[in-house]
Ligand SMILES: Nc1ccn([C@@H]2O[C@H](COP(=O)(O)OP(=O)(O)OP(=O)(O)O)[C@@H](O)[C@H]2O)c(=O)n1
């Protein structure tokens with residue numbers, strides 16, 4: 001049976017959030033964003049081995065946070081790089097199991113639910129990869145040379161994480177030289193020649209990017225607590 005891994009990328013500095021401490025360490029309902037994220041994977045039935053990519057200068061800060069919150073789950077620590085691409089690559093290099101399925105997930109998507117994680121591992125086992133994505137709720141227009149044209153909304157997906165791949169796909173993909181068209185792992189794997197498979201995501205699986213996203217995440221979590229889930 002193949003082993004599951006999850007690379008949680010937390011190597012960013014959160015420039016759009018604008019806080020002194022990067023957004024992955026900010027508190028949402030009393031717990032750092034990154035702890036919510038790690039717990040979602042830890043509590044999933046897929047039970048992946050966790051690899052956490054953290055900025056070099058924040059390893060000690062994270063250790064202190066773990067002590068404060070008595071946070072003791074097992075994971076392997078990797079050092080994040082200058083770009084998300086480099087952070088994924090550094091974490092991936094710690095995996096040697098060629099039969100594994102590997103999820104890559106943004107640390108700053110703390111509202112991912114464990115059932116969706118499991119469904120994505122299941123689909124990746126069948127099709128080679130599974131990319132969590134949602135249909136656009138808004139109408140879509142594309143602007144080119146000053147002219148905008150409507151696009152078919154049902155053909156447009158907004159891509160989230162986790163994005164789960166067979167080992168061999170990530171291996172070949174991350175041998176490529178970095179390009180700034182690589183905005184996620186699906187774009188890297190696609191450029192390496194693999195077909196990409198989507199799985200329906202969750203509109204609550206937001207990425208914490210701007211200050212208002214913290215308040216939105218807190219409201220969603222409160223709603224889940226009130227609903228008992
Ligand atoms: N060098 C980097 C850059 C980003 N990330 C991670 O990739 C995820 C998505 O990136 P983003 O939201 O862009 O995070 P930041 O780069 O921190 O934010 P900003 O672009 O506003 O600086 C985050 O979990 C972030 O920590 C990473 O591991 N290493």
Ligand SMILES: C[C@](O)(CO)[C@H](O)COP(=O)(O)O
Nearest residue numbers: 106159160161183184185207
């Ligand atoms: C990987 C990602 O979260 C998928 O939506 C997104 O592409 C990250 O983009 P960012 O520019 O690093 O925020």
